[in-house]
Amino acid sequence: xxxxxxxxxxxxxxxxxxxxxxxxxxxxxxxxxxxxxxxxxxxxxxxxxxxxxxxxxxxxxxxxxxxxxxxxxxxxxxxxxxxxxxxxxxxxxxxxxxxxxxxxxxxxxxxxxxxxxxxxxxxxxxxxxxxxxxxxxxxxxxxxxxxxxxxxxxxxxxxxxxxxxxxxxxxxxxxxxxxxxxxxxxxxxxxxxxxxxxxxxxxxxxxxxxxxxxxxxxxxxxxxxxxxxxxxxxxxxxxxxxxxxxxxxxxxxxxxxxxxxxxxxxxxxxxxxxxxxxxxxxxxxxxxxxxxxxxxxxxxxxxxxxxxxxxxxxxxxxxxxxxxxxxxxxxxxxxxxxxxxxxxxxxxxxxxxxxxxxxxxxxxxxxxxxxxxxxxxxxxxxxxxxxxxxxxxxxxxxxxxxxxxxxxxxxxxxxxxxxxxxxxxxxxxxxxxxxxxxxxxxxxxxxxxxxxxxxxxxxxxxxxxxxxxxxxxxxxxxxxxxxxxxxxxxxxxxxxxxxxxxxxxxxxxxxxxxxxxxxxxxxxxxxxxxxxxxxxxxxxxxxxxxxxxxxxxxxx
Numbered sequence: 001x002x003x004x005x006x007x008x009x010x011x012x013x014x015x016x017x018x019x020x021x022x023x024x025x026x027x028x029x030x031x032x033x034x035x036x037x038x039x040x041x042x043x044x045x046x047x048x049x050x051x052x053x054x055x056x057x058x059x060x061x062x063x064x065x066x067x068x069x070x071x072x073x074x075x076x077x078x079x080x081x082x083x084x085x086x087x088x089x090x091x092x093x094x095x096x097x098x099x100x101x102x103x104x105x106x107x108x109x110x111x112x113x114x115x116x117x118x119x120x121x122x123x124x125x126x127x128x129x130x131x132x133x134x135x136x137x138x139x140x141x142x143x144x145x146x147x148x149x150x151x152x153x154x155x156x157x158x159x160x161x162x163x164x165x166x167x168x169x170x171x172x173x174x175x176x177x178x179x180x181x182x183x184x185x186x187x188x189x190x191x192x193x194x195x196x197x198x199x200x201x202x203x204x205x206x207x208x209x210x211x212x213x214x215x216x217x218x219x220x221x222x223x224x225x226x227x228x229x230x231x232x233x234x235x236x237x238x239x240x241x242x243x244x245x246x247x248x249x250x251x252x253x254x255x256x257x258x259x260x261x262x263x264x265x266x267x268x269x270x271x272x273x274x275x276x277x278x279x280x281x282x283x284x285x286x287x288x289x290x291x292x293x294x295x296x297x298x299x300x301x302x303x304x305x306x307x308x309x310x311x312x313x314x315x316x317x318x319x320x321x322x323x324x325x326x327x328x329x330x331x332x333x334x335x336x337x338x339x340x341x342x343x344x345x346x347x348x349x350x351x352x353x354x355x356x357x358x359x360x361x362x363x364x365x366x367x368x369x370x371x372x373x374x375x376x377x378x379x380x381x382x383x384x385x386x387x388x389x390x391x392x393x394x395x396x397x398x399x400x401x402x403x404x405x406x407x408x409x410x411x412x413x414x415x416x417x418x419x420x421x422x423x424x425x426x427x428x429x430x431x432x433x434x435x436x437x438x439x440x441x442x443x444x445x446x447x448x449x450x451x452x453x454x455x456x457x458x459x460x461x462x463x464x465x466x467x468x469x470x471x472x473x474x475x476x477x478x479x480x481x482x483x484x485x486x487x488x489x490x491x492x493x494x495x496x497x498x499x500x501x502x503x504x505x506x507x508x509x510x511x512x513x514x515x516x517x518x519x520x521x522x523x524x525x526x527x528x529x530x531x532x533x534x535x536x537x538x539x540x541x542x543x544x545x546x547x548x549x550x551x552x553x554x555x556x
Contacts, residue, residue: 035060035076036544037516042086043524046510047093047495051487053526057091059516062544067510082546084539090525092490093510094253094517094542095461096497098416099395099451101259102281103236103267106243108455112142115174115458120149127163127171139228140169143455145180147173154204155180157214170224174456175421179216179224186212189223198222200337218337236267244279248548250460251519251537254280256451256501258318258360258395261286262302265314269305272312278547280517282501284316284360288339290348300355310506310515316358319348321368322396342371346378353379356388358502360416364396366404373407380411391447393500396421398434400441409445414500416449417492419467420457435468435484442488449496450489462521465489466532486529516544 037059044054046067056073058065066073077083112130117123123145131140147153160169160182168185172178186192193210197203201220204213216224231239247255257264264283271277283306285299299317306314320339340348352359353376363372376392393414400408400415408415417434438448450468452459469489484492498508507515520539523531540548 033060035065035078035081037082037084037541037546038073038077039084039086039091039518039520039539039541040070040073041088042091042520043088043526044091044510045487045490045526047491048509048511051491054510057510057518059518059541059544062516064510064512064514064516066512084520084546086520086538089523089538090521090535091510092251092519092521093494093508093514094519094540095251095493096254096256096280096449096501096508097247097252097451097454097459097461097493098256098449098497098500099258099418099421099453100255100459101455102243102247102255102257102279103239103264104259105246105455105459106239106241107231107235108143109242109246110239112140112171113144114142114146114171115144115455117145117149123149124159124163127160127169131164131169138167140164140167141171141228143172143176144174145171154213154215157181157183157186157212160214168227170228176456177217177221179221181214181216181224183214185224185227186214188227191216191223195223200339233267236263237270240267240271241276244277246459247279248540248542249537250462251521251540251548252279252459252461253517253519253540253542254282254497254501254503254507256282256284256316256497258284259286265302265306268312277311278542280310280503280507281312282316282503283312283314284318284358285314287317287319287348287352290340290344293351296351296355303357308502310503315502316360317352318360318362318395319345319352320362321345321372322362322364338368338371340371342374345371345375349375350379350382353386353390353392354383356386358391358393360393360395362395364398366399366401369394369397369400370404373404373411373413376411376413377407389502391500391502398437400437405440405444405446408441412447414447414449414496415441416451416500417468418451418453418457419464421453438468438484438488438492447496447499448488448492449500450492451497461493462532462535462537465493470529470532486525486532517542522550 035058038056040056042055044057044067046052046054054067055070057067058073058076066076112127114123114126117126127142145155160180164182168188169182170185171180191203191212193205193212195203198219201218203220204215204217205211206213268277268281285303303314306312322338349359361372363369372394390412391414393416395416397415397417417438419434441448450464452464469484469486495504495508498504507517510518518541519537522536522538525532525535536550538550539546
């Protein structure tokens, strides 16, 4: 009996010792283990639900270790720790852009860039300069021209002939839905005054002569696109590297690719294998028609190759609604058309929802938004046994009718807003309107996320934040318009975007255990919002590593 009691005592002592050791180990884990990076002397905005701030962040490996005061975090410094002095500036979670064509954006960087051309003279200069600098390129390709720079909003083939007389040229509008081509391109595509436009497309003809003017809209772009040399795998890889460097320079550590195809997914997968994928990617595959079940099966096979992963995953489908069938009483401009009638859209959304996909529906007008609401409500009613949480989305959103707003919350929808994006045939929605729309959506208990629409618009998140939440005394602002708060706008670009891709448990906020994706700005935009206008990204940290540094900050 005494021996048995002694054994019990020994076992108890050993157990208590082990438990105590574990507790002590856990308690000293922070201070005794390696700390790779510390960002201090900062105004850290955590982007959590409480909107809390801190002074410093400690990083171990690819995760955030601690968040706290400078004094608390400085105790964790080790000889190998990289110290980044924020100099009192704001530190945010890495920006997560919900609307990017990443490979397309990188490719556009190597072509004629007209996105911010302020005048017709500048357009002409850029096109001529690029053509002269690239004489060996068989085509002159570019993107970004704005309609308002041309008489009647319509550039002509004759103008482009003067700029590029020796080879075919194709320049896409800023929204990507209209092509401006020269005479050589029209001849190559065999487009004449007698050529019939394809369904859901327009070949613009001269009202006097009947000859094509050099503008192709909607599906008519395909008449030329099939002739443009297809990018090689090497071209796509170079474009991706360029795009990643551009994203890092602007503090973008995650993107949601809404223009993806299998080719881009293959490029992402290759970059992940080689360690070159230095931005997190959530891919949405396009569904542009009411596909038969066999095609949806094949799409499902593709998405299953990219399951949930912190670096690269698929699982969403994008359905363009604006652009296609003419609206009742509307013009034939792509801005006034729809890809689907209501019954077809309802059927397609119901079938996609039943398979468990997240659905991103492009709907920029009140009418198309209402159709999307109806389709999502129909899917919820038709698929009561659907597994997995629904987080369906409205892309390109710029207007919602008052009586539709409650459904945005009840259906748990997310609205992805793009302040600088232009719809075909229309100017960009005023940022004040989108800011007010964001407030209305949040009041209705819907979710809001922000994106750039790159390469149709600049990728810089600070420009987007300034447009939708900057000081109201800047140009083109209505001082009386209700504006989204800066913190709410930052949330929409960080934690809101993480929720949009089912990633809120691992990124989007600055908290222990979250992925170490951070942005150090040049100014404290939280204390002085007016500084947002001149702020820049100074340091971008991705996966715990500094991947962009504008200038050398103090280290010690």
